[in-house]
Amino acid sequence: MANLKELSKRPDGFSPGHRLCAGCGIPIIPKLLYKVTDYDIVVASATGCFEVATTIYPYTSWLKPFVHSAFENAAATISGVEAMYQSLKKQGKIPANRKLKFVAFGGDGGTYDIGLQSLSGALERGHDIVYICYDNGAYMNTGIQRSSATPYGASTTTSPAGKVIPGKMQRRKDLTNIALAHHIEYAAQTAVSHWNDLATKLQKGLDIDGPAFICVMSPCVPGWMYPSDQSIEVTRMAVETGYWPLFEMDHGVFRVNYRPKQKLPVADWLKLQGRFRHLFRPEYTYVIEEIQRQVDDYWEYLAHMEQAFPAPPK
Template structure:
């Protein structure tokens, strides 16, 4: 298999995003045009005059990857060349869930044949680990720091998959860099789908999450195994596949691996925040039927 995202990029050792992009392109193949907005992926993969991309790739503004991808797809259609390449947008959580939400909604509503993948490392990692609307409760970020009067982020993560489903997107899935074969299978399904498709991809950031670079895959899997990041697919509005868990782990097993949650284990009142995070995992288990036991 030809490597379409080659070594030499500037990503951190153990970067979940870089691992994920390599898997995405391996699944998608050469006949794609990729759009990426400003963010970690653009910065590490394209320092002039070098590039790690071995497919056509376009850098958009921070907020408009979906708009640029829409224009490419419409242009291919107008030229009668739609069969030559699939359009793929790969963007971070800030560029998707925050400043890119309007263009993404428009792309969904117009029905462009685009696969949009949000790599969610749960903060604006490229500009200094500022919180985004995808930063999980209890996590400490530079703009939602833990301290004497705060336990870090207080707002829940935005449910991007449900937003896509509400737009009538025919194929929606969640994925994790910790489960590479599952990710690749979902990318192929998304690309084969006619019309807009959306994948919400959980990607660990060893710098922002503050964990050893060797633990990227292990920690990413823990998010799934605790129920904090359920893996599922939605086809035409119906949940069709869920990764069920023989024995769901307590959220502490995931939280204690990362410096961004370390304050919860040493600050008075941290136990209550951990209980609230456990409640999120329990609600996910109930909603998606994650538990094989009981």
């Protein structure tokens, strides 16, 4: 892995001037994606913040080929693009030395929920693609509605904190492990706060000849409700409190990539964000306790996974 100084000198595939919010975590991902690799990449995106803010006709932020068709089908769309590439290459209509890679982007709504079937199909069929889910934990583009990625207890416009219901009362779906169940060679969870972890995982995903899945925690200023200069800090705290572990399944070896030196209480992450403000009312202490229980429970699960899929002895 190059250092940041070297990466900054590499050519861009994604240009500034897009209309994503100040403090949005998403643009970090495409910027790094193009910088970490020498592959030529074709990108497909699901409908969502990323797509609408970067392709407002007649402008585009994409210096490289980009396609969007609908919301629930980025994985199917990129499947078609990749299938055409394989076909034309086999027929000799694309030079044999021209190696292209294919990346699909979807938000958590477009991936965990409405796009899950299309994602599963693409992973099962084994296309040479990297699917990147930018997970900001709700339908942010339509105005912060709950998705199956929304954290337990979070207030959204369709799971509002009310007088009797303290926000979303369901646990987040564990999408990366669902992707893993397709027995693909690479699946990982990472966060924009950890550029090195993110860059390494993007590179690994691209290097595989086959499907790879990467779920990236990406902070959302209006959805999470924190000051726009705090994006990286808030995301880092999700990792430091153990709410968002960084892990990967790499060719059958399961690794937790980062262990906080001192695992902070999850409340330290919750209190930074307006979407959890209601949980600090005395009557909702039990919700915070439940979130902490879920975090601890998940780390136990990760430990089991590491035991089950250890690195081969050196």
